[in-house]
Amino acid sequence: MRLLDEQAIEDIAxxxxxxxxxxxxxPYVGKLMALQALKNNGPIKMITLxxxxxxxxxxxxxxxxxxxxxxxxxxxxxxxxxxxxxLEDYMGKKIDVTMPIEAGGVNSMIPLAxxxxxxxxxxxxxxxxxxxxxxxxxxxxxxxxxxxxxxxxDEKGNSIVFKTVCNQWxxxxxxxxxxxxxxxxxxxxxPMSGAEVKKASIPGIVTLTEEIGKGIREAKEKGxxxxxxxxxxxxxxxxxxxxxxxxxxxTQGGFVRGESHFSGIDEYKGSSLELNFQNENLVxxxxxKVACSTPDLIAVLDAETGHPITTEGLRYGARxxxxxxPCHEHWRTEIGIETAGPRYFGYDFDYxxxxxxxxxxxxxx
Amino acid sequence: MAYRLGIDVGGxxxxxxxxxxELEVIASTKSATTEDVMSGIENAMxxxxxxxxxxxxRIGYAMLGTTQATNAIVERKHLNKxxxxxxxxxxxxxxxxxxxxxxxxxxxIGGQSYLVHGGHEFDGREISKLDEDEIRTALSKMxxxxxxxxxxxxxxxxxxxxxLRAQELVKEVLGEEVPVSLSSEIGxxxxxxxxxxxxxxxxxxxxxxxxxxxxxxxxxxxxxSAKIYLGQNDGTLMNADYxxxxxxxxxxxxxxxxxxGAAYLAGFEDALVVDVGGTTTDVGVLQRGFPRQSxxxxxxxxxxxxxxxxxxxxxxxxxxxxxxxxxxxxxISVGPDSVGYKLTQEARIFGGNTLTTSDVxxxxxxxxxxxxxxxxxxxxxxxxxVYQKMIEMTEDVIDRMKTSAQPVPVILxxxxxxxxxxxLTGASEVAKPEHFEVANAIGSAIAQVSxxxxxxxxxxxxxxxxxxxxAKALAISDAIEAGAEPDSIEIVDIEDVPLAYLPxxxxxxxxxxxxxxxx
Numbered sequence: 001m002r003l004l005d006e007q008a009i010e011d012i013a014x015x016x017x018x019x020x021x022x023x024x025x026x027p028y029v030g031k032l033m034a035l036q037a038l039k040n041n042g043p044i045k046m047i048t049l050x051x052x053x054x055x056x057x058x059x060x061x062x063x064x065x066x067x068x069x070x071x072x073x074x075x076x077x078x079x080x081x082x083x084x085x086x087l088e089d090y091m092g093k094k095i096d097v098t099m100p101i102e103a104g105g106v107n108s109m110i111p112l113a114x115x116x117x118x119x120x121x122x123x124x125x126x127x128x129x130x131x132x133x134x135x136x137x138x139x140x141x142x143x144x145x146x147x148x149x150x151x152x153x154d155e156k157g158n159s160i161v162f163k164t165v166c167n168q169w170x171x172x173x174x175x176x177x178x179x180x181x182x183x184x185x186x187x188x189x190x191p192m193s194g195a196e197v198k199k200a201s202i203p204g205i206v207t208l209t210e211e212i213g214k215g216i217r218e219a220k221e222k223g224x225x226x227x228x229x230x231x232x233x234x235x236x237x238x239x240x241x242x243x244x245x246x247x248x249x250x251t252q253g254g255f256v257r258g259e260s261h262f263s264g265i266d267e268y269k270g271s272s273l274e275l276n277f278q279n280e281n282l283v284x285x286x287x288x289k290v291a292c293s294t295p296d297l298i299a300v301l302d303a304e305t306g307h308p309i310t311t312e313g314l315r316y317g318a319r320x321x322x323x324x325x326p327c328h329e330h331w332r333t334e335i336g337i338e339t340a341g342p343r344y345f346g347y348d349f350d351y352x353x354x355x356x357x358x359x360x361x362x363x364x365x
Numbered sequence: 366m367a368y369r370l371g372i373d374v375g376g377x378x379x380x381x382x383x384x385x386x387e388l389e390v391i392a393s394t395k396s397a398t399t400e401d402v403m404s405g406i407e408n409a410m411x412x413x414x415x416x417x418x419x420x421x422x423r424i425g426y427a428m429l430g431t432t433q434a435t436n437a438i439v440e441r442k443h444l445n446k447x448x449x450x451x452x453x454x455x456x457x458x459x460x461x462x463x464x465x466x467x468x469x470x471x472x473x474i475g476g477q478s479y480l481v482h483g484g485h486e487f488d489g490r491e492i493s494k495l496d497e498d499e500i501r502t503a504l505s506k507m508x509x510x511x512x513x514x515x516x517x518x519x520x521x522x523x524x525x526x527x528x529l530r531a532q533e534l535v536k537e538v539l540g541e542e543v544p545v546s547l548s549s550e551i552g553x554x555x556x557x558x559x560x561x562x563x564x565x566x567x568x569x570x571x572x573x574x575x576x577x578x579x580x581x582x583x584x585x586x587x588x589x590s591a592k593i594y595l596g597q598n599d600g601t602l603m604n605a606d607y608x609x610x611x612x613x614x615x616x617x618x619x620x621x622x623x624x625x626g627a628a629y630l631a632g633f634e635d636a637l638v639v640d641v642g643g644t645t646t647d648v649g650v651l652q653r654g655f656p657r658q659s660x661x662x663x664x665x666x667x668x669x670x671x672x673x674x675x676x677x678x679x680x681x682x683x684x685x686x687x688x689x690x691x692x693x694x695x696x697i698s699v700g701p702d703s704v705g706y707k708l709t710q711e712a713r714i715f716g717g718n719t720l721t722t723s724d725v726x727x728x729x730x731x732x733x734x735x736x737x738x739x740x741x742x743x744x745x746x747x748x749x750x751v752y753q754k755m756i757e758m759t760e761d762v763i764d765r766m767k768t769s770a771q772p773v774p775v776i777l778x779x780x781x782x783x784x785x786x787x788x789l790t791g792a793s794e795v796a797k798p799e800h801f802e803v804a805n806a807i808g809s810a811i812a813q814v815s816x817x818x819x820x821x822x823x824x825x826x827x828x829x830x831x832x833x834x835x836a837k838a839l840a841i842s843d844a845i846e847a848g849a850e851p852d853s854i855e856i857v858d859i860e861d862v863p864l865a866y867l868p869x870x871x872x873x874x875x876x877x878x879x880x881x882x883x884x
Contacts (some may be wrong), residue, residue: 028557028669029459029460029557032459032460032464032465032557033459033460036459036460036461036464066487066864066871068487068554068864068873069487069864071554071555071556071557072487072519072520072554072555072556073453073456073457073484073486073487073492073519073520073556074453074456074457074458074459074460074519074556074557075456075457075458075459076454076455076456076457076458076459077458077459078455078458155455155456155457155492156455156492156493157455182486182487182490182492183486183487183488183864243765243766243767243768244768245768245769249861249862249863250863263770265764265765269764303765312862316657316768317650317657317676317766317768319765
């Protein structure tokens with residue numbers, strides 16, 4: 001077990017936005033909530049999977065809805081505890097540990113606030129190793145864990161228990177409820193035993209995000225390139241450097257789909273990159289060839305500061321380095337690719353791991 | 366038509382210009398910025414008016430871009446005590462007002478804050494009914510302890526009715542004379558940042574009043590009776606009454622004024638502005654007459670706000686940049702360090718011992734400055750190499766800032782602009798306009814007035830095009846209200862970003878319209 005302080009929260013917020021692959025929203029409001037909870041309750045306890053009791057009752061906590069709503073209609077702060085406590089009542093047992101379901105934006109921060117406020121530990125693991133747009137897109141789902149019973153609460157005091165036939169149905173109904181409840185709700189979701197978490201989660205992800213954030217921060221002080229630091233920590237690849245010359249966005253069934261076009265600068269001069277996103281970055285195509293695709297991670301980092309740029313924050317003329325990082329092996333299974341591979345999102349090609357694409361594209365040069 | 370007096374207060378210099386009715390520069394001056402700011406403004410005003418003699422009577426408009434509001438916040442001086450009412454319960458309790466502010470700034474503002482029931486959802490429904498009794502109670506507790514009030518309601522950019530009602534209650538309980546800042550008038554979606562800006566605005570009320578009064582008096586001393594306007598951070602103007610109500614908008618208008626002034630002098634609407642100083646070169650983008658804005662949130666005195674600054678890249682290349690490897694051993698390098706303001710002592714052409722970029726262009730015969738005879742010993746092939754490197758550095762930044770492959774016009778301004786040639790790769794033409802040294806004051810004098818709107822639209826009941834049209838109409842009527850000549854109004858910025866992770870096709874539309882000052 002170790003303790004997370006204020007600096008750790010700041011670093012995790014930045015690192016999670018890198019693994020958030022353009023999605024997950026601005027972590028600012030979540031970060032202020034986590035910092036407030038830390039100030040009131042002292043440092044946050046974080047345990048590794050090894051330290052987790054097999055019988056522990058684990059409840060991941062998260063926000064669902066539009067980050068744009070969250071930054072305007074700031075939570076009351078009670079929503080997430082209503083969800084947790086109502087789930088405890090429903091299941092007849094007390095929460096022992098919480099954890100994040102994804103590494104990205106707001107949802108990297110909510111479990112920190114919960115852990116601090118309830119005085120329980122948080123696990124150094126998550127269910128994505130990145131950010132994804134739908135609630136069944138978690139490694140827990142790949143291992144047959146149900147999102148239900150799931151509790152959703154708004155700031156007005158409404159709470160809903162979901163008991164559905166499958167995780168896809170939970171996604172559909174919960175998202176509609178979320179909209180009706182005002183566009184931003186807090187979830188207690190995928191209740192699990194410690195043993196299930198050990199099998200079905202991605203270990204060490206909080207520490208990894210903290211290292212990324214710290215790396216970017218310290219790169220400036222040490223005069224190193226923050227981009228190189230991120231690549232070193234994540235085992236990722238720089239696939240492009242360019243500036244945004246065009247962005248197209250459209251809404252489809254509650255998700256913002258779109259593409260941004262980058263024109264190359266420096267050693268990429270003359271090349272172009274097309275980045276397809278659905279809230280998160282999904283497919284990167286360099287000069288007509290796929291350079292990386294979901295479930296592998298694609299992040300756009302500010303060319304100067306190394307800070308991640310979200311798909312909502314992308315603007316004409318923004319200068320970015322596009323990096324690709326291999327996803328966790330849980331995603332590289334048949335069900336993993338079926339759940340979050342390119343075909344699920346409507347792209348007509350098969351998934352190839354990013355390291356193979358990089359090797360192939362290099363050989364082709 | 367009348368003449369215009371434009372004044373821009375910078376960190377080092379206060380610049381002043383007079384433009385005639387053809388908007389031509391007929392007088393200009395630079396004088397030192399003073400600690401109290403106002404005496405520097407008076408000095409610049411006096412100096413520039415002396416140049417035009419009797420023609421001063423023709424001045425009908427006086428525009429001021431100033432740093433008084435910024436200074437007051439940074440120095441925590443002369444700030445009003447602010448009562449804060451946030452309307453949004455049961456939401457928003459998780460983050461208190463002024464969370465993350467430094468204690469001394471909080472203390473300077475007093476910061477009595479109250480959260481009350483009310484506010485709206487993203488789709489315009491009420492979160493809860495506005496609780497007027499809670500507001501009345503909060504206001505009576507504030508009585509005698511605050512001099513201004515800031516009102517912030519959740520989703521007020523979508524529906525401002527709760528803020529307007531709360532404003533009426535302030536008048537009723539605290540009296541008509543207490544100034545009120547409404548968040549819907551100040552910022553866009555993003556409660557904490559908009560709230561911060563609104564609180565700062567309320568805290569600046571006295572400073573703004575003093576600034577406007579001081580400017581009026583200074584003009585009176587010079588026997589000028591002109592309509593007064595203040596520059597805003599987006600490069601447009603507001604009249605004196607508006608400036609007193611929204612002083613926070615005057616913050617950080619300098620860089621914008623400089624880009625717009627350069628553009629005006631060169632006669633371009635779309636161009637890159639390359640401002641070469643002593644230490645750095647700042648490159649900004651002019652789009653439809655306005656600077657392209659950065660997507661980063663701007664902090665003022667350590668407080669995160671929702672204002673945006675022009676998107677600039679700063680390059681370590683200026684007139685005083687140190688050059689190595691020509692007159693000494695080692696590899697050839699340019700900067701990034703500079704002799705800065707000591708150029709006239711340390712550069713070789715002025716008898717010093719440091720080789721700078723200015724020396725290089727003089728040695729090559731591209732500029733006439735100082736004494737070239739000090740440079741006779743230098744190897745011309747090495748000098749040429751340095752010169753090419755300087756050009757490449759600039760061309761590289763130009764290329765980074767461009768958004769299309771087509772060459773764009775480049776405007777060169779700043780004292781160091783003699784470093785660069787008349788042709789640059791990526792530039793369709795390179796303009797070096799006259800009077801570039803007072804571009805900020807000119808930018809202030811020629812500024813337009815604008816209207817801006819940000820709203821969420823549900824695309825269930827209307828098409829995206831209809832939503833954008835509606836927002837455009839609102840922005841235009843805003844601009845007319847702010848004093849724009851209706852026929853001259855153009856839409857200068859449209860942004861349309863759908864809300865992620867939410868069904869119902871809701872989109873956030875931001876439109877800005879700007880037009881010429883109605884004379």
